[in-house]
Amino acid sequence: MDRVSKNPPTVEAAEKKTLGRGVFRRCDNCGETLKAREFTDNLEVCPACGHHFRLSAEGWVEILLDPGSFEEHDATLASADPLGFVDSKPYPERVRASRRKSGVDDAFLAGSGRLLGRPVQLGVFIYRFMGGSMGSVVGEKITRMFERATERGEPAILLSASGGARMQEGALSLMQMAKSVAALGRLRRAGLPFVSVLLNPTTGGVAASFAFLGDVNLAEPRALIGFAGPRVIEQTIRQKLPEGFQRAEFLLEHGMIDRIAPRPEMRATIARALGHLLD
């Protein structure tokens, strides 16, 4: 059952986690101390140095969609424990703890809404839930999002922020890559656009499935984007990685993304891309 959220979360409410409690906040990037309010008003981008701090999924909905237009789908899908996976604690316990901490059931937020008047299907990874990892629930929600877009004749917009596939669901997580990409194939066949936005970080199985298959691929400044994580690559090649490796600017230079859009310009950039493809 789809759940209509009556009180769409505000950027402020959603950002409590990252904002800290105080009136002032020090930028981890430039060291400047500013009023916390200034970060919030600037969409979690440091007013002094322009560093993009993580914006929550709820925050993205808020800044991309027309006010009050968001209708969440599949909110109650919850993961099972198909493998009986236990590391330091059983997987179901890990999920429960993450639910308590994050206030959401899994790592993906999907829904219908309007972007500058245009009906769209929007999906955003919830990084604070197990690092945005993709298991059965995330794969199912993304697949349904593409299917809904195809059925309704609406473009799909997906914002990725994920470490990759969720290890605790084993090869079932891996298969979500094929499932969601196949659904994207049907959207393409229907002649409907897919805008992929790569946020910090987008790696592993999420990068290696739909994230680079956008009709238009956008990224945030400095976002870490790659197949393998930097640590794995350093261990493999036994040398330090060059500065800026796997950052959005590096990907733009190597032809892997279409544009880098600073956060305040993201909505307009997506809207213009859709306009060129549809109007």
Add this chain to the structure above:
Amino acid sequence: MAHLDFEKPLVELESRIRELRSAADGDAAIDAQIAELEARASTLQQDLLGDLGVWEKVQLSRHPERPYFLDYLERIFDDVLELHGDRVFGDDPAVVAGFARLDGESVCVVGHQKGRTTKQKQHRNFGMAHPEGYRKAQRVMELAARYGRPVLTFIDTPGAYPGLGAEERGQSEAIGASILAMAELPVPVIATVIGEGGSGGALALGVAERVLMLQYATYSVITPEGCASILWRDGARGPEAAQQLRLLAADAERLGIVDKVVSEPVGGAHRDPGDAARRLGAALRRELGELRSWSVSDRLDRRYARFRGIGQHA
């Protein structure tokens, strides 16, 4: 012959039998000794290989003597024509692609290729493909589609290569694009995991309406060593992680990830590669016979439905 620790007693016994045989020359006493040793070997084979643990099976999937893609290609098919290059950057020896004949009919064959000697291993990069490998695979599969040739893929990789060049040239995009291209192929597609089915690099060749898996192959979201180093910061605890990952053929079948498990000779495909190839060849012929009769739209729908149904949630 390279062997695993748990195979050692059997391999030694078998080598003694071979030595005696070459020395026997009609000597009745030695013949009797051979017969006795063979009986012991048979019991030992049952004891050592009859009921293997998870980690032993993982080791078998990576056995240094395990038949690789080219070994099966040579044994099952005729008139093999390898095609090289991605037309963009280069040719990746970790992926072999081309056409071959199965009972006279041309089919497209694509697979990961590992090397056996040190030099070959380096040449094939241990079966870990770069983006150009996946782009070559995609190019040849789409060529096959234009001429109505079925596509048979053979998966055997620890994973796609995590390196500088691979990242610069779009490893993620190459894998994603290959997955999408396979989902849309209008021709019959059968994928078989013949050794290691390692994460995205394996799945890039794994989208098919029939997915087969050899008995001692593995299919996993991450290597046991990689999983252990994330969970416990200790890659040496791979055997423990392997227990958790449910990466064996029987697990994959139970989870709906593969459709059929193809049995191997006792102790693994390397103990009788000819027999292993016969079994795989028979399975491929059987599946292909059925798939050929489907219409294109039926085929695309069924392939879609196959993956659409994978996953567990409440």
